[in-house]
Amino acid sequence: MTILHEAGPEPRLEKARHIKYWTRCLKTFLPRQYTGNDSNRMYLAYFIISALDLLDALNTVSTGNERRDHVNWIYRCQHPKGGFRMWPGTDLGDRANDTNAKWDPANIPATYFALAALLILDDDFERVKRGQCLLWLQKMQREDGSFGETLVDGVVEGGRDPRLGYCATGVRHILRGSSAEPISIDGQTVRDIDVDSFVRCVRVAESFDGGIADEPFHEPQAGYTFCSLGALAFVGRLNTPDKSNPIEPNAPCDPHNVLKWLLSRQTELTDPDAGLDTEFHTAEEAPNTQHAEGKHVSKENGARDSKPIRQDPYQSVGSSIFDLLVDGAGMNGRTNKVADTCYAFWVGASLDIVGCVTLCNRAGLRRYLLGKTQHGVLGGFGKFPGDLPDLYHSYLGLAALSLAGSDQVKRLDGGMCLSAEARGRLPGLWDAWAVEGPTTT
Incomplete structure (x- = not known):
């Protein structure tokens, strides 16, 4: 007889511990x-600032002067020829010349x-060198439409995968909005990137x-899928399951197939070191199993069980009571992989971009994040159950929690991976820049 049990009370976000974690990252050495x-x-810096914003704590843990200092540090990283550096350590100042510019x-x-x-x-x-940045952005695109780093x-260096395309089109979106027409900035005519070749x-991928x-x-x-969908949305060429884009070229070619793939990423498998089982056994009754092609296999007869696989709770790296009691379902990034905190965002945000985030099991996703990978002592999120928190997974865990319908964090704009409140400031910037108007040249 199979006993079906209802999920217990949903774990809560240890908000005070998360705020303390991110405040420590902001104000002390990492x-x-x-x-x-x-x-x-x-x-x-982006993860730290944005995490505190999502927790609605940025203005309480930092003073106005401190936030101005953060802004000034960002501008300290702005390159004189457009764009930004990752840190000010490469700025050669008065010693900069054409010979050492490569550094x-x-x-x-x-x-x-x-x-x-x-x-x-x-x-x-x-203080943003908007015109220079957009001119530099054009130079960052290769003939095949991809962007480098x-x-x-004069040579575009770095990879050519969708992560760079997402960041490049995100810069375009922030600094020029949806306009594909040449614009005039400080007397310079700035044309658009080659959107068609990028799409x-x-x-082809x-x-x-x-x-x-x-x-x-x-x-x-899932990460590449998010970056591709996000970039398509930035340039206005995204097809969604309920609407085809009239502008050619557009993508993805089959949005319903993309949606099916994304929804298939939700899984109960959470521990990369755990065995697989189909029943909830006591420790003494746990069968001798092994993982083979994502199915339950008995070593005694090699028979493959057709039932959905389920993680054996007695082989959990987390050793947390929630590994036994919390019935959560996270997201994986590829077929036949275990769940991982960051993919709760990459998949959840992809679903948000195509307008279908409510189709996944959001309650199960919240239970996975809060009951399995949230660190109950330090705050933050780890990659897998039992892992220590790190900035990457801690930020994306918060972002995913917002997309999963939590009321304990601000509403997230999945496409830009920041709060909807922050993205809501963009139209005001665009209105101010529109005074310059499009160019006729």
């Missing part, structure tokens, strides 16, 4: 593990994180099963 990431400080390039992801952080901090953008000696880059990969014929992954 843990030694982050020393090697010092040259990526802009994205760490101090602007960076596409840093530029997006910097502009997004300025939005969160309610900056007026008057840096420009060194074709996304289309679509997989037969609905996900989107980093390049053609590679395995699709």
Whole structure:
């Protein structure tokens, strides 16, 4: 006889502990593990500022003068030729010349994180070198439509996957909105990026099963899928399950297939070191099993059970009571993988972009995040149950929690990965810039 049990009370966000965790990150030295990431400080700063914003604590844990200092630090990282650096350590100041310029390039992801952080901090953008940044952005696009990371000696360097395309189109979205027409900024005519060729880059990376990969014929992954969908939304070429985009080219080619793939990412499997089982046994009754092609296999007869697999709670790396009692369902990033905190965002935000976030089991996702990967002592979120918190998973855990319908954090704009309140400041900037008007040249 199978006994069906109802899920217990939903775990709660330990909000005070999360605020303390992020305040410690903001005002003290980061843990030694982050020393090697010092040259990526802009994205760490973005996570910290945005996390405190989502917790509605940014203005209470920092003073107005401190927030102005944060804004000034971001502008300290602005490159004189457009874009932003990841940190001020490469700024050569008065010693800069054409020979050593290769050691101090602007960076596409840093530029997006910097502009997004300025939005969160309610900056007026008057010091942003808007025209130079958009001109630099054009140079960052390759002939095939992809974007690189840096420009060194006139050559676009770095990868070409959707992460860079997302950041590049995000910069375009913030600084020029939806306008595809040439605009005049400070007497300069600034044309748009080649949107058509970029969309074709996304289309060729679509997989037969609905996900989107980093390049053609590679395995699709939820992070790349989010970046592709987000970038398409930024440039106004996104097809959604309920609406086809009239502008060609557009993508994805089959939005219903993408939706099916995204919804298939929700899973009860949470522990990469756990065995797999189909029943809830006592420790003495737990069968001798192994993981083979995502099915339950008995070592005694090799028979494959057709029932859905379920994690064996007696082999949990977390050793948390919630691993036994919390019936949560997280998200994985690829087929036949276990759940991971960050994919709760990458999948949840993808569903939000296409307008279908309510189709997943949001209650199960909240239970997974709050009962399995939330750290009950330090605050923050770990990658897997029992892991210590880190900035990346702690921020994306909060963001995913908002998309999953939690009322303990601010409403998130999934497409930009920041609060809806912060994104709501964009129209005011666009209205101010519209005074300059489009150019006729």
